[in-house]
Amino acid sequence: MKKLFLICGVLFILAIAFSSCRKCETCKAYYRSDGSLADETEYCGTKVVVNDDVTFYEDLWNDSYFTASCN
DSSP states (O other), X not given: OHHHHHHHHHHHHHHHHHOOOOEEEXXXXXXXXXXXXXXXXXXXXXXXXXXXXXXXXXXXXXXXSEEEEEO
């Protein structure tokens, strides 16, 4: 019975360890004047971290000289 609980416990821990989702987004900034690419950055990680990074990137690059988008 102890072996059964041990095996179930190990399987449970492995299921949690491998179930984490990794999200990636590529952000690009373009010059407003001619539309050429100014910067390209890829963010990967958990959904919360990537969303924070994308928000920061868009806030940083969206101004009168540049426009930014992420997908």
